[in-house]
Amino acid sequence: MTLPDPLKPQTDDHTPVIDESTTDDATLIELPDATLDYFGADFDMAGLVRRLNDGDIVIPRYDSDEEDLNTEIDPFQRANVWTPARMETFIETLLLGWPVPSIFLVVESDERYLVLDGQQRLTALQCFYKGEYRNGKEFKLKNVAKHLKDKTYADLTRPERRRLDNMFIQATVVQPRGKDGPQSIYSLFGRLNSGGVALAAQEVRVALYTGPATDWIRDLNKNEDWRELFGKKSARLKDHELILRSLALRESLARMKTDWDTDSVAFDGYTPPMAGFLNSYLGDNRRLQNIDRDALENAFTGACRLLRTADPRALRYTTSLNAAHVDAILASVMQLCLDREEPTTSSITKALERLRSNTNYREAITQSTSHRDSVRERLRIAYRTLKGNGID
Structure with missing residues (x-):
């Protein structure tokens, strides 16, 4: 399989979005037999x-x-x-x-x-x-x-x-059949649509997890600050997927940040590939039954407002949107808002400059971006930098 150049802009609905984790085809999701x-x-x-x-x-x-x-x-x-x-x-x-x-x-x-x-x-x-x-x-x-x-x-x-x-x-x-049935349908859907006019991952995902969660994400996608940060709405729902990634990884980040200064590795809920992780998050929260919708919506709104004010191009690592950079930055600022440690716009501007010059961060958002170590590393660096604790 030929992997895309993670630093080469790729166009989707006139909004370039670099996402190395798209190589996690539905066929890579491990499933038990006979589901x-x-x-x-x-x-x-x-x-x-x-x-x-x-x-x-x-x-x-x-x-x-x-x-x-x-x-x-x-x-x-x-x-x-x-x-x-x-x-x-x-x-x-x-x-x-x-x-x-x-x-x-x-x-x-x-x-x-x-x-x-x-x-x-x-x-x-x-x-x-x-x-x-x-x-x-x-x-x-x-x-x-x-x-x-x-x-x-x-x-x-x-x-x-x-x-x-x-x-x-x-x-x-x-x-x-069973709890893995929807994941199997996701994989089958991806295979059936591998030719002709193929459906994007998020299009397949909302087919199988329709309900209040996908409706909520659609509402969040209308936020004016988010629209300025992302750009033109994506007919292939890439903007929806990035919101979903940020929400899901924010939850993992909340668990991760408790053990960064220790030798232990806390359970963070993230299991690769990214496609399966996002499916599981939607499946677990399809009816918004396990999340505080109001708190998360306020955190998302506040994070987008702060990022847009600090730098309208905050979610662009270089000239293009980078999916791994988006989920790390947005999840981190959302978590800081939830922790009542909302950063100032000037501190965000400085943090973004430091992140763009950080070699370890660059590697975590451009290489094997759905690998567990890469996910933990980019969230750790982004969160600590935006919080003001410095970076390794």
């Missing part, structure tokens, strides 16, 4: 659309800038990425009676099916039956076989409609 049950099923097209319209099969969508289009369904996936031409081609394939790829569904706790793979196909099918695209424009076939040209679903002949309604698509239905 997934699955079986095959066939669905007719009319039945699929009916289930989609009734909410029994869910294609949740996640848009970082807008409220969910369906308030009854927790959102997760990106807005529809198939072009109208590609949607037409898919519908034409069905009307010609040709086979199409199977889909993957996950059984939710309330017995609904969550679409794991096949979102675009099912969206195209649902839109065609409705007669309009998601933006409200009429769904009329154009660049298709001559006998289908300019037809909507309502315009199909009776035989054409029956053929489409009665056509079957194969599905693999997956049911997670």
